[in-house]
Amino acid sequence: MAIADRPASAGFPSQQGASSGLAKISELVAPWSSPLAEVRGQQPAVGKLIKHDWLAYGPDIQIEQVRPEAMVIVQLGSEFPDLASRDNTAQLFLELAEVWENEVAHLSTLEEIVQRPEYQRIIRLGDMVIPLIFDRFKYGAPKWFWALRSIAGYDAARDARTSAEATAMWKDWGAQQGYLTSS
């Protein structure tokens, strides 16, 4: 058993006798609402942290050298609440976006696209995910316009004549609002 006082995204200290590589976390014991989130590390495996919902970890987390069957306890929510929250949201966003994009890839029906639970949940995550949405533009921007308008309460592409124009308008807005470092 190990206790890490650093935020999740900072990684874990090495464990004596542990294997190298990343640990796949398969079970979360305590809810995120608890200041002490407890996860169980299974067999060491190379890969990113997956399979969680409200868990507060970022997409770049690297849990190093966790022993098989080891239990890892991570202190969250007190010393680094903003970081934990941001990383949690980013990971959740990525999971929701990937599921949603796969499910609606062949659809044109806007109502069906935007009413999917994953998309609605992304919208409810609020303006914290706007930079993440812009990053997702590379996989197709137009389907994100609805979410941006819903979160921003404003349609930056109202006068766009093409998808390319609308994409550029949203990026300009993002830069002006500080969500993008450049357009």
Place this chain on the structure above:
Amino acid sequence: MSRAWLEREFPFLTHRNFDITSPKDGNYNCIAFAAGESDRNWWPTDLGGYYWPPGVPMEPTVEVFKVAFEQLGYQETTDLTHVPGVEKVALFVKHGKPTHMARQLDDGRWTSKLGTEVDISHREASDVGGEAGRGYGEIELIMKRRRMSDSS
């Protein structure tokens, strides 16, 4: 999106009846493609970046789609067969709501843009149909106009 994925998603697509004819592109959808455009999405919404013909109601109904394509010179027909010099489009519905449009090419095959993914050509209009969560449903409306040019 692979051919195998398409064949799983669309029950009537097989390795023999369709070809992928474009790379993935999310900047236009099937309705725009049926209308001959490839730089914007067509849908009855006021959402910026989407287009809908001026004066046509913004409701996702078969009747509204019919009005929109009437503005492009199409008129309703009941005939899906290939007629040289005539361009046809087919509107699919699922649970009464429009889901897709396909356009007939001048060689008699059909072409469809699949959401944000690829364009395909397929042998029959109904090849992209299907119910039970797969495919675009049933053809509800067929429209035709004189073919103005090679719009394949």
